[in-house]
Amino acid sequence: MNYRRLQHQTLLYMAAVVIALWVLMPIVLIALASFTPKQEIYAWPKSIIPSHFSVETMKYFLNSYGVLSSLLNSVLVAVITLGITLLVGAPAGYAVARFIFRGRQVYRMGILMTRMFPTALLAIPLAVTFIKWGLYDTLIGVALLHSAIAMPFAVLIITGIFVSVPKDLEEAAMTMGCSRLGAFARVALPLALPGLAAAAMFTFVISWNEVFGATILTVQHRTLPAQILSTLSASPLYFRFAGGFFMVLPTLVFMFLIRRYLFQMWGGATTEK
């Protein structure tokens, strides 16, 4: 028995290591390359570890035309997207989790059905509409599109979060002097925070990584991925490495910051029935 258990554990860890390498290797290689001096990138045979640490490539990338402004755009779009998604998605998820109303199932399906149409299909009519509405080439326009893309996932994640916060807790708060809204704000919301943070992270990453819609809907006000994409073919190799690394970095940092909330589920007491 014990031997089998050990074998099982070993296999499990080996699999974990393989998957981790699969995901991490490209990121590590890109990171190393983006801190390698320019000439070394073209050197042959190429060493994996750079001879010395250099910020020259990164500097070049950041000083390239349009990078800083598009970086700012990206952050702004992601923040607006986050705001819209949480503002609409949190109450929607709460409603689906807590209230039994006519058409709840249809509503849930409806949320998912909005994902039936790929962005590629929507992009042109969307661009036309945005031009009409004066939203074309604006950050709000891109944020609206990103919100629409992220919303179904956010609502579903948030529904799951509120389902796991026992109804009893809110009812208890109501018997202790809270209104329904008060009970939500004082009890359900704080308990849902770790999960909401996960939903927020997810939304941010979706917006940060989205490239197709952003490319079609903007001309002057590009987000970073759209900017990099449009200049990629004309850029030197080291620019590409630096750009790639820069795209991955915020996602990594964001996940790292928010990781604490994901593990901190109040000692498991929230799920107790």
Added chain:
Amino acid sequence: MAAKIQLLNVRKEFGKVVAVKDMNLTMNEAEFLVLLGPSGCGKTTTLRCIAGLERVNKGQISIGGRDVTNLPPAQRGIAMVFQSYAVFPHMTVEQNIGFGLRMQHVHKAEIQKGVREVAELLQIDELLARYPAQLSGGQRQRVAVARAIVMSPEVLLMDEPLSNLDALLRLQMRAELKRLHREIGTTTVYVTHDQIEALSLGDRIAVMHGGKIVQLDNPRRVYDQPANRFVGGFIGTPPMNFLRATVNVEGEEVLLAVGEFMIAVLETWGPQLKKLTGQIVILGIRAENIAVHAEPGGERLPAEVIVSEHLGSRQLLTVQVGEDILKVSTNPDLVMQPEQTIGLTFTKRKLRVFDEKTGSILSFHGE
């Protein structure tokens, strides 16, 4: 502070299911009333209607003479202890207990004082800084009770508060709840499916079945004079025994025939029972009101022992009388063998007679 609670024709429906059927119930000031019944009988729904967590479809609820039918829970002057305890996991014990007072904007120093007092009363004053995840089930339960009584509510509602505790702890908490009620004297409505809890705690017990109250009485009478077969069969361990019998008249004497065997009843029942001559009735008798004799014959109803169980202070016999199975409680020293034929006699004044069709008790028992 204690208030009277009045339910007038209260009706609660969930879709097509009627959970509470036009209920009328008055709870006296400082009374400990137990709502008892099997799962699905509407007892918890009734409690939630009083709390304001469910809206009634019809009828009126008043607390302390004030119509609260359309008021939210916060304005009803109630406090509630939930089955799951519903202790807030993101607050310390102290914050949990003080929550209700904070919502009422009570002065900080007063909250602290109140929290300390009830924490001492429930012996959790050393746990105030802890989070619920660091507490045992019994301790969480105490926090839930402390949190409710610190608000000095007019009415305390408890929904199966002991059902998640282990047997020993339940016994201990039961006694403690009783002491607590005596000390604070709040009108208490207590929901349970455990009849022992009901008998031990209640000033009165409302036995519920199918959304209705089938009997509202003090524990002694609920046990001794069950209003119908359901109550007799639900309350008591083991439940009341039932035997089919035919009403027989021999000269002046009225007898109940169980198969070939005739059972004598109290003389005072004679005149009324006589009217039912020839009809079938259901005879009810509790396990401890049956005496066991090693030999049948004479006045003794013959029965065959199927199983004997030694329960420490008592011995429980399962015996067969004709088609019917009876549970008999005896002295544990009496040695019984399976398949042995024994004789039973019933304590006359403890016999109960029920209508065969409606299951209701026949009213000549008086008392």
